[in-house]
Amino acid sequence: MIPIDFTGKVALVTGVTDWDSFAWHIAKALAAAGAKIVLSSHPRVVGIVQSILDRDTDADKRVLPYGAGSLKVQKLLPCDVSFDTMDDVDEQTRNDKRYAKHGDYSIKGMIDAVGKEFGGIDFIIHSVAFSPEIKNPAVETSRGAYMTALSISAYSLTGLLRAARPYMENRPGGSSAVGLTYLGGERVVPHYGGGMSTAKAALQIDAKQLASNLGPKNIRVNLISAGPYASRAARSIADIEEMKKYAAARSPLQRSIEAEEVANATVFLCSPLASAVTGQILYVDCGYNTMGV
Numbered sequence: 001m002i003p004i005d006f007t008g009k010v011a012l013v014t015g016v017t018d019w020d021s022f023a024w025h026i027a028k029a030l031a032a033a034g035a036k037i038v039l040s041s042h043p044r045v046v047g048i049v050q051s052i053l054d055r056d057t058d059a060d061k062r063v064l065p066y067g068a069g070s071l072k073v074q075k076l077l078p079c080d081v082s083f084d085t086m087d088d089v090d091e092q093t094r095n096d097k098r099y100a101k102h103g104d105y106s107i108k109g110m111i112d113a114v115g116k117e118f119g120g121i122d123f124i125i126h127s128v129a130f131s132p133e134i135k136n137p138a139v140e141t142s143r144g145a146y147m148t149a150l151s152i153s154a155y156s157l158t159g160l161l162r163a164a165r166p167y168m169e170n171r172p173g174g175s176s177a178v179g180l181t182y183l184g185g186e187r188v189v190p191h192y193g194g195g196m197s198t199a200k201a202a203l204q205i206d207a208k209q210l211a212s213n214l215g216p217k218n219i220r221v222n223l224i225s226a227g228p229y230a231s232r233a234a235r236s237i238a239d240i241e242e243m244k245k246y247a248a249a250r251s252p253l254q255r256s257i258e259a260e261e262v263a264n265a266t267v268f269l270c271s272p273l274a275s276a277v278t279g280q281i282l283y284v285d286c287g288y289n290t291m292g293v
Contacts, residue, residue: 004271006035010118011270012111014040014079014129014160019052019061022180022262023127023225029263032068032092032269039115042099043078044215050076065260075117079110080129081156084163107159115167122171123270124164126179129153133194141194143227149195154202163209163223169217176270179207180262181223181281184290191239191287204281211279220278222269227285252287 013027016039040050052058062071083106131149168175184192185200207261211221228243
């Protein structure tokens with residue numbers, strides 16, 4: 001039997017915003033393999049995600065692949081990855097009622113809540129990216145937006161793994177972190193601005209550095225570079241549908257990707273089948289990255 005059985009494993013999936021995101025599909029695939037699922041969402045969207053988990057009208061969104069039943073989540077936790085600890089929270093955010101009702105929404109608070117309750121963390125999925133000026137070309141991007149993109153989209157992986165290291169190190173069979181990147185971190189992609197391309201480039205070298213730093217603790221760190229996909233978040237990028245059509249027409253497989261394909265690749269990277277794979281970028285883009293024109 002192929003050794004993909006995550007029974008007893010604890011998976012923390014960050015950046016969940018709705019049912020059509022990569023994070024949601026990844027959570028379902030990990031659950032179908034038997035993992036206990038903990039979701040993390042930005043404090044402002046926790047209520048939206050909770051509704052998707054609870055409402056009868058969204059039951060079809062919770063159906064797991066491979067006939068594995070329905071998504072059951074152990075916990076849904078708030079986390080704003082801008083803050084490593086609550087000491088980092090600015091006064092304006094502290095006074096925001098949408099935040100205050102959640103208590104500790106820092107990276108450390110969220111990680112400790114998972115690690116202490118479950119005794120460890122086997123998988124962390126980093127699916128967090130944001131720039132307030134993503135539609136702006138690089139030359140018109142403000143310093144503030146640039147730094148925001150770097151902090152949220154890239155540095156957050158370092159913050160998460162630093163906090164999670166005590167709970168991930170030397171787990172039976174090792175532990176795995178998987179992040180999501182995009183070809184825009186390596187090549188110029190129109191409309192992928194606002195510092196986001198720089199953030200993805202930073203994320204890619206950070207993942208390699210973290211793989212080196214954490215490898216002695218049997219923690220693997222890899223990234224998936226997914227092709228264009230029209231999630232709700234991606235629809236903030238101008239012409240996302242045109243980007244999909246362009247990539248599909250030039251890809252060896254001549255089609256767009258499906259979110260389930262990114263989820264399946266994530267399961268592989270978390271599994272014993274990838275036990276010697278770390279510091280890598282796995283392209284799930286129908287081969288588009290290989291093409292010169």
